[in-house]
Amino acid sequence: MLFKKNFNDIDFSDIQKLMADQIGESGILEYKEQLIDPKSFLKEVAAFSNTSGGFLIFGVKESDQDGYPFSIIGISDKTCNVEQLEHLINGNVQPRINVQIKKIPTNEPEKIVLLIRIPEGQNRPYYNNVSGKFHKRYNFEAKEMDEHEIEGLYLERFFGAGKLSSYIDETISFNRSILSENSQYLMDTHIIITPLRVNEILIDPSNIKKFDFKVNDVRFEPDKTSPYLYGQSVPSKYGIRWISNYRDSCVEIHRNGLIYYREQFGKIAVADNKKIMDDYHLSIRLLQTIRFANKVYTELDFAGRVKIILKVYDSKNSIVYIPPQFHEDDKVCLSENIFVEREWDSWNLDEDCSKIGKSMLDELSSHYGLWRSRYLVEENGEIMFKKSLF
Template structure:
């Protein structure tokens, strides 16, 4: 159960916990009944420790014991209400996965709640005004020193991530001479865990090819996004077009710490009339592809948690948005040298929500050009759709 996505967990996995007499631990807790107050407390504790699983509908042999019976809970509880209870009572907001697992030949279910380790510790239970940790098979209040240490770690981690992104990705772009920047507009898409400590995978040509094959199975033609040129880099693995003219090439790179970076040209400079054109569709396509590719990458390395999504555009001052309007329309001109848009999302929802995420980001990018919304998205029957093609 612990080595597969939550969507693949079945009742057989729950039965195995009982058959193998798997005891409660730092990452596993059995509960016989579902209680709104208790789940807030338990989720807070797991988030502040190492993450883990809450399994409702199981009676254990005692504190820290193994399953004694699988009785289940009533199947008619409101899953959405439960999610809102968790989201509305824990600060900052946590990310949990919830699944109902039917018990064969009954009208009852097992409720499985997966809580990833929090990346913005400490988490605060706003219902009873306490911080909790997982200790000795239960949720235990944290002392002041523990809370202070987690706050220090959070703010240090955030500044470390910002420095890493600046040094690893953006600093080389800022150092380009002005005459080289005139060759076009560059759009960078970065998706990264909020914590970047440690190594999540071992770079190798085999890993790169396997990841490319997995992405190709989801995308009809991914070769416009990933090239056949798989190379090692100082950060991990990169796919690039081999064109290093002016120190700027289209590339996709995955870092050992789980960061994904895609850089694509998304505009041109025309010397004959001194006009820069920004192609928002190229940027949106790159963003959508990167979200899907990152989802595939995280599935392969079994990463689950909050991620930061960043879109940064360089050299866009005085550029005109390419959307069929006149080049001389001042309302469509950007007056900023750089554009930066950020969002946070759950890693396991990147593929499912990729169009929604892209709309939010591209709407904000369009604001820089004097537009309320991006022309590339529309809503139909309550569903956000993308007008272009990225598959």
Template sequence: MLFDKLLSDVTYDDIQELSYEKIDESMLLDYKQELNDTSIIKQVTAFSNTKGGYLVYGIAETGKGGHPEYIKGIDRDTNTERLEQIILSNIVPRVSVQMKKIPIPDTDRIILVVQIPEGQNKPYYNNHDKKYYKRYNFSATPMDENEIEWLYQSRFFGMSKLDRYVEEAIFLSQNRIPHEIQLNGMEGHVIITPLKIDGQMFDPSPDFGHGLTDLHSNRTSGCTDYLSGPVMPSKFGIKWDDEHYLQNKDSVNKVEIHRNGVVHSMKRCGSYKPEGSKELDDDSLACNLLQTIRFTASFYSKISYMGKVKIMVKVFNCTDSFLTDGKIRSTEARKCDSEEISIERQWDSWKLEEDHVLIARDIMDEVSNYYGLWNSRLFEEQKGIISYGK
């Protein structure tokens, strides 16, 4: 059914099932016969300010709050790119949605399904009619002042809570890594997290960990290199840990997913050379970043999470380091004059897989800026297509 699948996998049979099973409208579902620009702004605002959900256009329901009476469809030439632009231009902060056209067999009509994530920067403002809306009693209802104020407070404290959690749960844990490992190398951290981290997003178990390992392995090559070691429980959730890293000074490899949806990968990405120089292996860092983005996309698809995420890259112990690909030092790069490299981006969770090379190229370009280079030498772009050049 519609709720049990990725939107890309939804078919006309799933739409028919809504009718056969007499699925009523709810907090998460609304049927509309016709598509209207003003209405879609209002409905998307309301869903974003509540729990997210689905708008299904082209269905006549039995009444307010009712189930589908018949499938009518809308014009197959409906311009979804135009609709997305209307939504982006009229809701503040910006809201990203997913849309899919589903052809109705033997007709020239379609069903349009719009999937709206629960907003993580609530409240969202409908700039078209100057109101805040919420989903209530099967419709978009204006919010009162107290509700609006509470959401603004939640947004402010939620962002502070995320920053505090990442600092305490991840970066302060570096104090537990043996001192000689910290001094003799450079650890690269990639963290991808929902902007809102309240609650538990999955139940840690061996079955979940093995299932996620298999899912990621089927989607990417080199998974065994990324997920080093067996899946194990951790105090935060599940981890894949190189259990020998404490004894092996050349190995620091860990991938961990937290119950609240945080994904953390820590890999060695630089070291001291015999001649006394310190070098950042940007190829190793880029590989970790690319794999972590794709692994996180697999994880979020498995738990059906949809929303904005923050992508963070941090490298410690960078002062006076050079840039290398692990074998050859860049002759153009200069020494890094910062103790740490710190880069952040925000992205839509459902675009991580599609955009993983674009995201990594953008971040690695900024890493290169720390060494006096405009762009990363690891990526190429030809005819608008970006590729990882290693």
């Protein structure tokens, strides 16, 4: 971990510390005195993406011998257009890769340090349209890849998609197999947030206790009155797990960075024996799981694309309850199972939590003949969580 804080919180003191600690260039770090031409810039970005990701820092002069910061000279704020840099990357690196860019004010007026964080690519290899080549980091430099390296990354990409799908299916199947018999028909629901590559270990098995969060300390909106985690944490097949008998709920953190949540969101109405989807509590848990994933990825210093999956089993003929004053019939689901999926940048999970949740819950609601989520609504351009339908 280069910076022991969130990207958005990095400031000038952190750049000064790199100089004080004589942190030299490495496979994940490159210093530049000034902005470089577009062709060279894209080469650096693609190279980081094709390797392990890393940081580009502009406005830092490095020593000749050891490559650590010799002085922080800064660059002109007026000559640095973040939006243009983002367009340059989005238009010329394929597949598309999103980066984080931050202007850091220095002690000199109108001078900044430009910090760019490039995530390790989840869909390698990445191609530079301007140079017409593939590059990777080698001996602290961006070097052209040979055909065998390119072929290897393509194979990894195509087989990786199959591995991810198989791993997700295995995770769900394993957890369904240990559900109690009384709850298997009540629409067991699975929420998964995972990096696009699951064949890498992000959490050192010997350090899994680092993620043994205290239950009472893990509380998220839109309901901070009760903990997100229930029960006692235990080591598991995948990493670490919290499991509770309450509605067969379970939370897991896998060693490869996958976050898993399971709970029963179906209930039986005593009066008429109808199976009802509890979309209120499902909405809460989806939003909280997104925020929990953000907490875990921040601890891991992970930056990359993630897949967000919501899967509801045995949903056919279930209903969502419509209060009588609305004079509507109950809405019936005709789908045997409901499957909703999104992809997102991991560093935007917390900021975009409501946006992601509304998009996914709107799609789930359509299975019940509803135009949109009943609990995540947009008012005056802002997405709000409704505590009640009344």
